[in-house]
Amino acid sequence: MKRTKEPLATILIIEDEKKISALIRKGLEEEKYAVDEAADGEKGEHHALQKQYDLIILDIMLPKKDGIQVLAALRKVENGTPVLMLTAKGTVEDRVKGLDTGADDYLVKPFAITELLARVRSLLRRKKGAERSATTLTIADLTLDLVARKVIRGGKVIDLTSKEFSLLEYFIRNKNKTLNRSTITEHIWNYNFDTGTNIIDVYINHLRTKIDGGFPDKLLHTIRGVGYVLKDH
Ligand code: CA
Numbered sequence: 001m002k003r004t005k006e007p008l009a010t011i012l013i014i015e016d017e018k019k020i021s022a023l024i025r026k027g028l029e030e031e032k033y034a035v036d037e038a039a040d041g042e043k044g045e046h047h048a049l050q051k052q053y054d055l056i057i058l059d060i061m062l063p064k065k066d067g068i069q070v071l072a073a074l075r076k077v078e079n080g081t082p083v084l085m086l087t088a089k090g091t092v093e094d095r096v097k098g099l100d101t102g103a104d105d106y107l108v109k110p111f112a113i114t115e116l117l118a119r120v121r122s123l124l125r126r127k128k129g130a131e132r133s134a135t136t137l138t139i140a141d142l143t144l145d146l147v148a149r150k151v152i153r154g155g156k157v158i159d160l161t162s163k164e165f166s167l168l169e170y171f172i173r174n175k176n177k178t179l180n181r182s183t184i185t186e187h188i189w190n191y192n193f194d195t196g197t198n199i200i201d202v203y204i205n206h207l208r209t210k211i212d213g214g215f216p217d218k219l220l221h222t223i224r225g226v227g228y229v230l231k232d233h
Pocket of ligand 1: 015016017059060061062
């Protein structure tokens with residue numbers, strides 16, 4: 001029975017040697033990756049900027065625009081797609097230039113397809129790891145992990161309720177900015193409490209006890225008559 005599944009990742013091959021490109025494509029497709037090909041530097045750069053690839057396999061010696069120029073153009077516009085460079089044997093300078101320009105890894109021709117696949121897996125894993133680490137927010141020695149929904153301060157895990165967690169996330173995203181009560185309330189509860197209610201103060205006091213209790217440097221401060229600020233200096 002044939003099942004249609006999402007590809008593991010989408011990969012662009014920029015390589016003018018048809019035989020090599022076809023060999024790489026075959027290897028990648030057998031591993032369930034989706035593959036696009038471009039046979040010169042200009043087309044390759046165009047594809048890379050048009051579509052969000054998980055990885056680019058980029059040959060250095062290419063017609064129209066070489067691999068280094070393509071890579072430089074991508075990095076110049078903050079395109080951070082991982083790039084695996086293919087270099088000819090003996091061209092150490094090319095490899096150095098490639099890495100300096102922002103390539104993530106390289107492979108010297110001729111290579112075994114199994115080695116290429118191993119490099120591809122490793123780069124994709126690294127990319128995933130980087131994406132995960134981008135989901136943490138930090139202030140001073142406190143880290144909030146948005147995926148694991150975990151808060152750690154000074155190596156100690158702090159247990160927060162889900163409302164306290166949202167509150168802390170909002171404070172960290174606005175760190176060093178004074179937030180007034182109604183702004184905080186609206187953001188966390190999406191509606192306005194009757195004026196005069198002190199529920200927000202109760203929540204903030206709970207949060208303050210949990211994140212600042214026992215630590216000499218206090219992060220959460222009351223600005224009398226205005227609101228609150230989470231600050232690291
Ligand atoms: Ca080539």
